[in-house]
Each structure stands twice: as structure tokens, then as C-alpha cells.
Amino acid sequence: MRKKAILITGAAGEIGHALIEALAKTGDIPLLTLDLDPLPEDIRELTTHWEADILDQKLLDRLVSEYEFEVIYHLAALLSTRGEFSPGAAHQVNVNGTMQLLRLAAEQSEWRRKPVQFIFPSSIAVYGLPDLETKTQYARVREWEWNYPRTMYGANKLYCELLGVYFSEHYRQLAAEQSTMVDFRAVRFPGLISAFTVPSGGTSDYGPEMLHAAAKGEPYGCFVRPDVRIPFMAMPDAVKSLLALAAAPTEAIGQRVYNVTSFSLSAEEFKQWVLKFFPAAQIDFTPDVKRQTIVDSWAAEMDDSAARRDWGWQPDYDVQRAFEEYLVPNIKKRYQD
Numbered sequence: 273m274r275k276k277a278i279l280i281t282g283a284a285g286e287i288g289h290a291l292i293e294a295l296a297k298t299g300d301i302p303l304l305t306l307d308l309d310p311l312p313e314d315i316r317e318l319t320t321h322w323e324a325d326i327l328d329q330k331l332l333d334r335l336v337s338e339y340e341f342e343v344i345y346h347l348a349a350l351l352s353t354r355g356e357f358s359p360g361a362a363h364q365v366n367v368n369g370t371m372q373l374l375r376l377a378a379e380q381s382e383w384r385r386k387p388v389q390f391i392f393p394s395s396i397a398v399y400g401l402p403d404l405e406t407k408t409q410y411a412r413v414r415e416w417e418w419n420y421p422r423t424m425y426g427a428n429k430l431y432c433e434l435l436g437v438y439f440s441e442h443y444r445q446l447a448a449e450q451s452t453m454v455d456f457r458a459v460r461f462p463g464l465i466s467a468f469t470v471p472s473g474g475t476s477d478y479g480p481e482m483l484h485a486a487a488k489g490e491p492y493g494c495f496v497r498p499d500v501r502i503p504f505m506a507m508p509d510a511v512k513s514l515l516a517l518a519a520a521p522t523e524a525i526g527q528r529v530y531n532v533t534s535f536s537l538s539a540e541e542f543k544q545w546v547l548k549f550f551p552a553a554q555i556d557f558t559p560d561v562k563r564q565t566i567v568d569s570w571a572a573e574m575d576d577s578a579a580r581r582d583w584g585w586q587p588d589y590d591v592q593r594a595f596e597e598y599l600v601p602n603i604k605k606r607y608q609d
């Protein structure tokens with residue numbers, strides 16, 4: 273008898289940390305987590321964790337034979353900056369890893385004759401605006417607009433969204449018997465900011481890095497220009513969106529990929545928010561041309577009206593509440609303890 277579980281890949285990353293805490297609170301179905309790295313100590317008790325590679329087919333075969341997955345949260349990915357240094361590795365993890373997990377989900381959906389839900393965090397990196405003039409003109413991009421990513425990571429995410437739709441709607445369309453399809457659902461995240469973890473390998477990292485450096489009393493050289501604007505979201509809202517999308521009734525889901533967003537800030541405005549709470553912070557701007565070009569190609573704002581309409585999406589944290597109630601108190605505690 274296979275054991276029921278929720279599978280979370282990339283569990284030791286930023287989203288994983290917050291998602292495991294939230295899912296463990298509901299306590300309905302046991303969690304099984306995968307990551308190359310061990311989990312941080314504070315969440316180890318909440319899950320059965322395997323330090324393993326999602327590209328290891330033998331491991332995936334074993335998981336299929338031992339577990340019945342209700343939901344797969346596939347978080348494992350190499351982010352946008354890291355992916356530019358190792359495009360081959362990014363493609364392996366981001367595309368081949370997703371493909372293996374979608375096949376696993378399809379196999380499980382078949383034998384249990386019920387779809388496995390596949391929740392996928394996509395990214396603002398799927399957008400690629402050609403220049404700053406266009407970025408200003410098309411501030412609030414909708415899901416189907418400007419899907420011309422500039423990074424390996426963005427291209428990988430966009431393709432994996434399409435793969436997910438394929439596995440949900442067309443997989444084995446020429447087979448003799450009708451298959452039970454995977455229930456793939458994706459959110460495109462803006463830059464995420466956590467009070468408890470510092471990101472690594474991304475290009476929206478300058479926001480959270482600026483804040484964490486200020487709290488530690490360290491100077492920070494921001495790698496983008498002060499005027500560059502992208503949307504951000506506090507981590508509790510990111511988790512909220514994943515859980516709300518997973519909980520949405522099938523009839524409500526009008527599309528499989530949704531933008532979600534919270535507040536947009538220029539790097540200068542981000543600095544001003546940081547200075548409000550850490551007036552002694554030393555933040556200057558030393559743009560890195562290559563990383564700057566990536567952020568310049570990302571939308572200044574995302575239109576998340578489809579998520580609001582279909583499954584009642586609404587962030588809890590606007591910029592003021594994010595800084596005042598979530599980020600600053602928790603970050604201060606973290607570095608002062």
C-alpha cells in the first residue's frame with residue numbers, strides 16, 4: 273500500500289522553508305521533501321526529508337512505488353543569475369527535472385485514476401521587454417504579453433509552463449485509452465523577500481540583500497541602477513498564493529498560469545524604505561551591467577487580475593505592512609539574537 277504524501281522539491285530553498293511551515297500546520301497529509309541540501313534545523317521535524325537529486329531517475333522510481341502523491345510542489349530550480357553562469361546545469365535542473373516530475377505525476381495520476389496536482393512557481397523572468405521605453409509603456413503586463421525571456425532561467429520557466437499545460441490537457445492524446453491528466457497550476461512570482469532567509473543566485477536579490485545587509489550593519493553596493501523598477505512580494509504572500517491556487521476548485525481555474533504580485537518599487541524607493549527603519553544603513557549603487565540588463569527586461573508591474581477574479585487572490589502585505597509588520601521586526605530579531 274502506497275503512503276499518501278505531499279511532495280516538495282527544492283525544499284531547502286527560500287520558498288520551501290516557508291511552505292513547509294504552512295503545510296505542516298494544516299497537518300492533513302504527511303510531507304515528503306527533496307533537496308540536495310539538508311533542511312534547516314527549525315523545520316526538520318516537520319517532514320520526511322531526502323537529501324537527493326531530482327534528476328536521479330532511480331530515486332523517482334522508488335518514490336512512485338512507495339508513495340501516492342496528492343500534490344507536488346515543484347520548487348527546485350537554478351535561478352536567473354546562477355543560470356547564466358551555468359546554462360547547461362540550469363537547463364538540466366529546470367527543464368529535465370520538471371519533465372521527470374511531470375512524468376512521475378502523470379504515472380501516478382494514471383494508476384490512481386485521479387489527477388495529481390502539480391503546483392509550479394514560475395517567475396517574472398518569463399517576460400522580456402526589449403528596452404526601457406517599452407518597459408515604461410507596458411508597465412502592467414498580462415500573462416500572454418512579452419513572453420520573450422532573456423535568461424536561461426526565464427526560458428526554462430516559460431517552457432515548463434507549456435509542458436505543464438501539455439501534461440494537463442494533451443498528454444497521450446493519441447493513445448487508445450483516455451489518460452487521467454495531471455492538474456498543473458502555476459503562479460508567476462515577482463521578486464520575493466523573506467525575513468528569515470537570504471536569497472542566492474537570483475537577480476531580484478538586490479532588494480532582500482539591501483535589507484538584510486542594513487539589519488546586519490553592513491554596507492551594501494546595489495548591483496542595479498536606482499531607477500530600475502520591478503514588483504516584489506513578501507514571502508507569506510507567496511506561500512498564501514501557492515496554497516490558494518492549490519485549494520481553488522477546478523471549475524474556478526480559467527487558465528493554468530497566473531501572475532501574482534504585491535507592490536512595485538524602484539531600487540531607490542526600496543532603499544528609502546530600508547532607510548526608514550535602518551537610518552544608518554550605507555547603501556550605494558554600483559550597477560553590474562549584465563545583471564542590470566536582465567532586470568531592465570523584466571516588467572515594472574504584473575497584472576494579476578486573472579488570479580483575483582478566478583480564485584480570489586489578494587496579497588495581505590502592501591509595501592508598508594510588509595516592512596512594518598513582517599520584514600523589519602523579524603529581521604531585527606534574527607540579527608540581534
Ligand code: AKB
Pocket residue numbers: 351352353394395396397425461462463464473474475476477
Ligand atoms: C530571480 O531573481 O531569478 C528570482 C525570480 C525573479 O524568479 N528571484
